[in-house]
Amino acid sequence: MEKKKVTVIGSGVAGLSAASYLAKEGHDVTLIEKNTTIGGRARSFSVDGFSFDMGPSWYWMPDVFEQFYNAFGFTTKDFYQLERLDPSYRVFWQDNTQDDVPANIDEFYKWFEDLEPGSSKKLDKFLKEAAYKYDVGMNDLVHKPSLKITEFADMRIVKGTIKLHLFSSFSKYIRSYFSHPKIIELLEFPILFLGAMPKDTPALYSLMNYADIKLGTWYPMGGMYKIIEAFEKVAISQGVRIITDCEAKSFTYKDGLIYEVNTENNGTIQSDIVVSGADYHHTDRQLATGSSNYSEEYWDKRLMAPSSLLFYLGIDKKIDNLLHHNLFFDTDFKIHAEEIYKDPQWPSQPLFYACCPSKTDDSVAPEGKENLFLLIPIAPDLEDTEELREEYFDIIMKRLEEKTGSEIKSHIVYKRSYCLKDFKSDYHAYKGNAYGLANTLKQTAFFKPKIINKHIKNLFYTGQLTTPGPGVPPSIISGKVVAEEINKRIYANKI
Numbered sequence: 001m002e003k004k005k006v007t008v009i010g011s012g013v014a015g016l017s018a019a020s021y022l023a024k025e026g027h028d029v030t031l032i033e034k035n036t037t038i039g040g041r042a043r044s045f046s047v048d049g050f051s052f053d054m055g056p057s058w059y060w061m062p063d064v065f066e067q068f069y070n071a072f073g074f075t076t077k078d079f080y081q082l083e084r085l086d087p088s089y090r091v092f093w094q095d096n097t098q099d100d101v102p103a104n105i106d107e108f109y110k111w112f113e114d115l116e117p118g119s120s121k122k123l124d125k126f127l128k129e130a131a132y133k134y135d136v137g138m139n140d141l142v143h144k145p146s147l148k149i150t151e152f153a154d155m156r157i158v159k160g161t162i163k164l165h166l167f168s169s170f171s172k173y174i175r176s177y178f179s180h181p182k183i184i185e186l187l188e189f190p191i192l193f194l195g196a197m198p199k200d201t202p203a204l205y206s207l208m209n210y211a212d213i214k215l216g217t218w219y220p221m222g223g224m225y226k227i228i229e230a231f232e233k234v235a236i237s238q239g240v241r242i243i244t245d246c247e248a249k250s251f252t253y254k255d256g257l258i259y260e261v262n263t264e265n266n267g268t269i270q271s272d273i274v275v276s277g278a279d280y281h282h283t284d285r286q287l288a289t290g291s292s293n294y295s296e297e298y299w300d301k302r303l304m305a306p307s308s309l310l311f312y313l314g315i316d317k318k319i320d321n322l323l324h325h326n327l328f329f330d331t332d333f334k335i336h337a338e339e340i341y342k343d344p345q346w347p348s349q350p351l352f353y354a355c356c357p358s359k360t361d362d363s364v365a366p367e368g369k370e371n372l373f374l375l376i377p378i379a380p381d382l383e384d385t386e387e388l389r390e391e392y393f394d395i396i397m398k399r400l401e402e403k404t405g406s407e408i409k410s411h412i413v414y415k416r417s418y419c420l421k422d423f424k425s426d427y428h429a430y431k432g433n434a435y436g437l438a439n440t441l442k443q444t445a446f447f448k449p450k451i452i453n454k455h456i457k458n459l460f461y462t463g464q465l466t467t468p469g470p471g472v473p474p475s476i477i478s479g480k481v482v483a484e485e486i487n488k489r490i491y492a493n494k495i
Contacts, residue, residue, distance in 0.1 A: 001490055003027050004272035007261045008240075009248045012040025013472050014463040015277025016231040017479025020072065022275070023238035025487055030269055031240055032261070034247035035426060038232060040277070041434070042472070044225035048414055049366035050314040051223055055434075056472050057355045057373060058325070059218040060211045064138065064473035065227070068480075072234050079230035080220040083360065088217040089325035092403045093182060094332070100323065101186070103216055116180040126177050130210035132163055137207045141445060142468035142477050145485045149446045165203035166441065173203035185333050192333075192351070192377055196303060196438040197341050205439065219324065219360050227472070248278070251287060257458045273458045273495060275482060280449055280465035282428035291455035303443060305435035305470055306340050306377040307420050309392055314414030315370040319356065321404040326354040328399060336377075341438075344379035346388060352376045352396045369413075374400075381431035384420040393417070435471075436464030444469075451482050458495050460486060 003026045008019040011033035023029040037043050041055035059065075059082070066076050076082055086103035093099070102108050113120040144151045165173055174187050188198045190208040220226040235242065245265055252260040252268065260268040276283040281299050284292045331349035339347045355373040358365040365371040376392060397409050420432030437443050448467045453459035462482040464470040489495045 001025065001487065004490065004495070005270055006030070006273045006275065006486075007032065007248075007269050007271040008275045008277060009261070009283070010034075010040060010277035010463070011038035011242065011244075012277050012463060013042060013227075013231065013475040014478045014482075015040070015275070016228070016235050017068065017476045018275050018277060018462050018483050019240045019479075020231070020235045020238050021480050021483035022486065023235065023240045024072065025483075027273075029238075029240045031235065031242045032246040032248060032263060032266070032269070033242070033244045034264075034278075036245055038242060038244060039225065039228040041427065042224060042228050044223060044228075045312075048314060050312075050369075050371050050414060051225075051364045052312040052371065052373065052416075053224040053357070054310075054312075054418070056224050056227075057357070059220060059224065059227075059472075060208075061138070061215060061473040062218055063215070064476055068476050069230070069234070071480075072237065074230075074234065076230075079233065080222055080226040083219050083221060085217045085219055085324055085360065087323060088212070089327060090323040091182075091186065091327045092330045094330050096330075098403070099182070105214065108213060112178075112183060115183055116178060119178055119180070119183065122177045126206070127210060127214060129163065129165075130206040131214065133165070133204055133207040134210045136164060137204060138473075142474060143481060144445065144467070145451055145481050146446045146448055146467040147450060147452065147485075152445060165206070168203040169199050170201040170203045170205055171198035173206065174198070185329055188333065189327060189329070192306070192337060192340075196440045197337050200341075200440055202439075202441050202444065204444075217325065219357070221361055221363070223357065223361065223364055248276075248287060250289070251459075253456075256456070258456060271458075273460070273486060275460045275462055275486070277463045277479070279428040279430055280461050280463065281430035283461065284449075284453075286428075288453060288456060288459060291453065291459075293450060293453055293455075299430065303341070303438040303440055304380045304431055304433045305438050307380040307382075307423060307429075307432045308418075308434045309376040309378055309389060310418040311372075311374040311393060312414070312416045312418070313372040313374065313412055314365070315372055315408060316368075316411045316413045317370070318368065319370050319372070319404060319408060320406050322354060322356045322359065324356060324359045326356070328352045328354065328396070328403065330399060330403065340377060340379045344382065346382060346392070347376070347378065350376045350378075350392065350396065352399075354400060372408075378420075380420070380433045382420060384432070386417075389417045389419055430465070436469060439469055451485060457489075 006027045006029045008031040019031045043054045087100035109120040191198045247264040250262045251258045336351045353375045358371040423429035423432045462478045468474045
């Protein structure tokens with residue numbers, strides 16, 4: 001196979017994954033990053049002895065990470081110590097109660113049975129169906145480049161269409177098994193970040209419940225940025241050159257192909273192939289000027305997954321009544337979901353998530369102090385002002401203090417917020433989104449934005465706005481999928 005000069009734009013998980021797989025095949029790979037540190041949404045920062053992960057905080061699907069490391073002769077243990085959290089997380093409910101979600105599957109069954117007599121047997125069937133979806137979904141569906149609908153015509157997928165529940169509503173599917181509101185909210189919570197109301201999300205995504213309940217919630221000691229450090233080591237081991245503070249600004253064309261990537265601060269980079277792990281809309285509309293895959297009208301009609309209002313807090317004492325992961329479902333789930341997806345507005349009674357990694361890891365905060373990360377999912381493209389951020393900070397801090405029984409606000413020694421303006425500035429995120437496209441049926445698999453530019457045959461796309469979708473494990477796979485497609489086209493002399 002002819003070796004090519006490849007430029008990968010963006011050092012998020014998908015970009016690092018694609019760069020590593022391409023370099024493994026012998027290509028000359030340069031990865032450029034507009035920010036001063038690599039990692040994309042999974043960046044981190046440190047201040048006053050606190051180390052904050054800026055984005056992803058849940059480590060699910062450990063098998064996907066292990067498969068990535070194995071492909072390059074490594075294992076997870078070569079990079080970090082992985083701990084399974086038990087309990088997995090804590091949920092604060094509307095009735096002023098709270099539950100710790102057990103990691104032990106027998107305890108999990110017992111908890112469901114206590115909530116809803118007879119539900120443990122239903123849960124067993126539900127998880128068996130979810131396991132099948134996880135197997136087919138994570139081993140077949142997500143590895144398709146999604147360029148032609150015929151890719152999904154292999155017999156395993158066709159025969160399994162009914163079992164995959166591709167055309168069933170997640171909401172109806174859950175309610176066909178369970179009726180207790182706490183069980184329903186618990187099973188629907190991952191859907192809140194997939195980008196649509198549960199009633200508009202395919203029941204296929206019960207595979208997320210399998211990942212949660214059976215595969216478990218994990219944590220890499222030292223913080224989630226250990227993943228990025230591991231991916232960087234893998235990339236460098238394959239010969240990838242990584243350049244930071246280097247933003248792609250335009251392309252130079254020759255015979256209808258990209259010949260050079262023109263950057264800020266680092267001049268031009270000669271390229272036979274370009275892979276963009278940057279925001280798809282930004283690359284498509286701003287960099288591939290005149291050769292976009294999609295019109296502005298197309299993008300405006302896409303249903304986006306949520307954005308987020310985030311707070312990074314350093315607390316000068318230990319906080320009682322919090323676990324590592326905490327879900328505050330103490331207000332109406334349905335109302336908040338509708339205010340994200342149906343009638344986009346700042347939420348009237350926001351659900352929120354609190355991550356306190358210092359409960360597990362002493363290295364992320366000074367002794368006797370806590371590292372606290374707060375997240376409110378919100379609709380993309382809303383007004384974003386400091387006044388609104390502070391208004392919502394006060395709302396959730398009041399509830400956080402009430403539910404934990406701890407005085408927290410007066411003990412804050414460090415505070416930073418992050419919201420729509422920051423996503424746009426740091427990542428060129430379309431409409432300030434945090435999680436890419438909503439995983440509705442009409443935006444799944446073949447119906448996602450394509451990984452190949454239809455006008456420029458040496459321009460490819462990877463990351464959360466294309467196949468297979470948002471999240472760290474899907475982004476790992478996205479990088480692999482685009483690398484495999486590039487190599488296939490090189491072999492066929494199509495590039």
